[in-house]
Amino acid sequence: MRPLRSRLLLTSAALATTASLLLAACGGGSTSGNGGDAGEPVYGGTLTVYDPVQYAAWNPTNSLWSNTQVTPTLAERLIWQDPETGEFKPWLAESWEVSDDHLSYTFHLRSDVTFSNGDPLDGETVALNFDQHGKGDAAKGIPVDPWWANYVGTDVPDPHTVVVKFSEPNAAQLQVFSNYRAASILGKPYLALDFQGQGKLENWVGTGPFTVDSVDGTTGVTLVRRDDYDWAPEGSDHEGKAYLEKIVFKVVPEAGTRVGALASGEAQVARNIAPYDEETVTAQGGVVEAFPVQGETNDLTIQLDAKAPTQDKNVRLALIAATDREEINETVLSPSYPIPTSALTQGTPLRGDSSKYLGYDLDKAKQLLEEAGWVEGKDGIREKDGQRLHFESWVAPYYQVSQSVLELLQSQWKKAGIELNINAVSQTEYESLRLARGDKWTFEQGQQSTAEPGVLYASYGSKRSNATHNPTPDTVLEGLLEAQSQEFDPTKRAAIIQQIEDRIFSEGYSDPLYDETQVFGLAPSVQGFKTESTARSWWYDTWLSE
Amino acid sequence: MRRYVAKRVGQAVLVLWAAWTLAFILLSALPGDSVSNRISDPEANISPEGAKLLLEYYGLDRPLWEQYLHSLWSVLHGDFGYSLTNATAVESLIGQALPATVKLTTLGLVFGVAFASLVAVTINYAPWAWLRNLAGSIPALFASVPTFVVGIMALQYLSFRFHLIPSVDDGSLRALIAPAATLGILVAAPIAQVLATSIRKTRNQPFVHVLHAKGAGEGFIFRKDVLRNSSLPVLTLLGLAFGELIAGSVVTESVYARNGIGMITVNAVNTQDLPVVQGVVLLSTLIYVAINLAVDLAYPFIDPRILIDTKTAKRKAKAVRADVPAPEPVRRRLPAEVAMP
Numbered sequence: 001m002r003p004l005r006s007r008l009l010l011t012s013a014a015l016a017t018t019a020s021l022l023l024a025a026c027g028g029g030s031t032s033g034n035g036g037d038a039g040e041p042v043y044g045g046t047l048t049v050y051d052p053v054q055y056a057a058w059n060p061t062n063s064l065w066s067n068t069q070v071t072p073t074l075a076e077r078l079i080w081q082d083p084e085t086g087e088f089k090p091w092l093a094e095s096w097e098v099s100d101d102h103l104s105y106t107f108h109l110r111s112d113v114t115f116s117n118g119d120p121l122d123g124e125t126v127a128l129n130f131d132q133h134g135k136g137d138a139a140k141g142i143p144v145d146p147w148w149a150n151y152v153g154t155d156v157p158d159p160h161t162v163v164v165k166f167s168e169p170n171a172a173q174l175q176v177f178s179n180y181r182a183a184s185i186l187g188k189p190y191l192a193l194d195f196q197g198q199g200k201l202e203n204w205v206g207t208g209p210f211t212v213d214s215v216d217g218t219t220g221v222t223l224v225r226r227d228d229y230d231w232a233p234e235g236s237d238h239e240g241k242a243y244l245e246k247i248v249f250k251v252v253p254e255a256g257t258r259v260g261a262l263a264s265g266e267a268q269v270a271r272n273i274a275p276y277d278e279e280t281v282t283a284q285g286g287v288v289e290a291f292p293v294q295g296e297t298n299d300l301t302i303q304l305d306a307k308a309p310t311q312d313k314n315v316r317l318a319l320i321a322a323t324d325r326e327e328i329n330e331t332v333l334s335p336s337y338p339i340p341t342s343a344l345t346q347g348t349p350l351r352g353d354s355s356k357y358l359g360y361d362l363d364k365a366k367q368l369l370e371e372a373g374w375v376e377g378k379d380g381i382r383e384k385d386g387q388r389l390h391f392e393s394w395v396a397p398y399y400q401v402s403q404s405v406l407e408l409l410q411s412q413w414k415k416a417g418i419e420l421n422i423n424a425v426s427q428t429e430y431e432s433l434r435l436a437r438g439d440k441w442t443f444e445q446g447q448q449s450t451a452e453p454g455v456l457y458a459s460y461g462s463k464r465s466n467a468t469h470n471p472t473p474d475t476v477l478e479g480l481l482e483a484q485s486q487e488f489d490p491t492k493r494a495a496i497i498q499q500i501e502d503r504i505f506s507e508g509y510s511d512p513l514y515d516e517t518q519v520f521g522l523a524p525s526v527q528g529f530k531t532e533s534t535a536r537s538w539w540y541d542t543w544l545s546e
Numbered sequence: 547m548r549r550y551v552a553k554r555v556g557q558a559v560l561v562l563w564a565a566w567t568l569a570f571i572l573l574s575a576l577p578g579d580s581v582s583n584r585i586s587d588p589e590a591n592i593s594p595e596g597a598k599l600l601l602e603y604y605g606l607d608r609p610l611w612e613q614y615l616h617s618l619w620s621v622l623h624g625d626f627g628y629s630l631t632n633a634t635a636v637e638s639l640i641g642q643a644l645p646a647t648v649k650l651t652t653l654g655l656v657f658g659v660a661f662a663s664l665v666a667v668t669i670n671y672a673p674w675a676w677l678r679n680l681a682g683s684i685p686a687l688f689a690s691v692p693t694f695v696v697g698i699m700a701l702q703y704l705s706f707r708f709h710l711i712p713s714v715d716d717g718s719l720r721a722l723i724a725p726a727a728t729l730g731i732l733v734a735a736p737i738a739q740v741l742a743t744s745i746r747k748t749r750n751q752p753f754v755h756v757l758h759a760k761g762a763g764e765g766f767i768f769r770k771d772v773l774r775n776s777s778l779p780v781l782t783l784l785g786l787a788f789g790e791l792i793a794g795s796v797v798t799e800s801v802y803a804r805n806g807i808g809m810i811t812v813n814a815v816n817t818q819d820l821p822v823v824q825g826v827v828l829l830s831t832l833i834y835v836a837i838n839l840a841v842d843l844a845y846p847f848i849d850p851r852i853l854i855d856t857k858t859a860k861r862k863a864k865a866v867r868a869d870v871p872a873p874e875p876v877r878r879r880l881p882a883e884v885a886m887p
Contacts, residue, residue: 050714050803054809054812054813055632056631056632056817057629057631057632057633058633059633136596136599138599141599141600141602141603142599143595143596143597143599143600144595144596145596146596195600195603195633196628196633197633198633199632199633199634200633200634216642216805217634217639217642217643217805217809217810218632218639218805218809218810218813219803219805219809220805250714250803251803251805251809252713252714252803253800253803253812254698254701254800254801254803256698256701256702257701257713257714257801257802257803260701260702260705260706260713261706261713261714263706264705264706264709264713266712266713266714426816427816427817428576428816428817428818
């Protein structure tokens, strides 16, 4: 473990500031294409996409970012969630009803849908899919999908109707049916395979507008269009087959190559453009498009089982007040990353407004620490009973901006007399530290992404992920989390979500850093590029001009 | 000769087993494992029961010694297991990636030897002192510039500025030239250094003076006598250079986005994909051992005296290997030599 107070910070800060000034007009979290002046859409062409991360096993529940730029376009869901409004729209199901007790969901399937192997979509296949998620299959090595809590089973009264039943009502359930990793419908030959077999992309049999053409180990995938596709989700820009004829995905770890390739025309889309590269992309004539990853904001969740000064609520609140989110945005990020004003990112349905808790207030931070008995020591770092106000943190390997954000946070907290040490370790070491915990594991950087406010339940619920590791569960919070999952009236539910956020921030459980965002670089020829609600690419409406 | 080969092959098998076992121990000793990593990813959202099922499915719940014996038994039967992150059989994962890496490293070695020979000859034979001095500083330069810097520079200029080469592997030969040259630079440095020194020493040998005195031209002496006498230490070095080629391919393949053994290795180590790491270790050990075996067996052809009697031969091979920087030249006991003043 080595402390990192890198001089790189200054350089990247300067670069990012320049970038943010130049890019002031280019922010936002739009999910539409990048220009209305490209003329009529044209069919045909090959789109090349560069991604930095090697592909892992292709099981449908895998949510690895690189994999999920490919899979949501191969297999489809019963309903489509509009990424902007959060509304649900018909897709493989043309209509649906929810029973009064909210325990059963009836879906009426389209009758014209076929899988890529020619099999028709029917209720039996849908039920097989949901059973594999909800019940798992130990013989095949397939674990139960935690997204399918309280699943009872699926009835198939006729070939084009399914009735999905649960033992407990859940206000977040409908969204699960729209989610790419929880409810993608795959064909029977695929479902017959074991866990290992389901991990091969060549085996995917879906109903999507593209099918797998070839797979090149862990570093390349080629998709081809299905010409007989005619069941795009409601709200798409067009109907019938997709515009693109072919999509070539290639793993290119080197950031400079991904950016350079956009300008040289070798690639048309590059994922994971770093904040300091955004300016390069636009200077080369490319387009930077940022998509909010709906769900929780990227935050430091305070670990309440750590034997650290954060056991004192005032200290926790001081940390939140001493965090300058605007400076983080301006210095190490870019306007592509919205500044958090809630526990949920911009665009997440029913999110609350917690901006009153999240303003930068150094005086308040100092005062809270004084009240907690932490007085300024010789070198400016506060002390109490001979103990320094010192914390350890670890760079979270899942987020490309983690280190630069932590480095800035280190300097911000120092102004309030708080010492933060940053450790950078490999991903495997990070994972084991995370599992082992220990007294120094005070903060955990992260977020869960789902376009549903119930994600807070999944994250904070003591019987779910238990994000704070609170040794004595907060009964108030637990009650509110439970209540929102039983509340089906959106207005009332939004009120409970606000109460949950009030509780989280008034107790100082979470210190939001930035809204989780996926940044893509696009060549100017790319039109109609879209993502689904958690920023996974949806290539159906994309086309190439020129 | 037969006993010599049998002993070398026996040693090779032992080395293979040891490398494989060591990889197993090292990766098992590291905290965490591939499946636990997958489980603890915040986005993965797997329940403890699901995690248990996955560990059982991959056999990771069994005691370590049982896992070891089981995988050893499987390997002996040609079953290298499945990648824990990729659902692909290790042999097909490696099999897919191997041809690309073989092409890259072979061409890289050719480039490396060509660069090195050019530099070594220039150092010794260039007509101007400034050129000899300039060439003399090249090995140090080659050795100290990291591969990724060369790679990124090459991409920026050759690919993005002048559009001479594609920036990622498109399967063409053109795409192979820059990565192979990058790799060549890496291995050229030590070879050039040793070859230059070796040529210089050989040229100072009395028999060369005699050849000069007898009226032989510089070019003739170089081809007939100097090159042959100077190449033995280089041959030994080539065996070692292979290790650098494998290590270099890890970086080169990442920079140039080429699917190959290097890329697989990076991913497997990052995700602690034990079966894949072991597969790669086994493969590289096998190649390494085979190449060094070939080098050992090649000595007698360059220096026939190694086979004069087996005992001496063995000692000689060892001595030559130990002496990489300053080996004993092969001396032809020309009658004239005895008569040197």
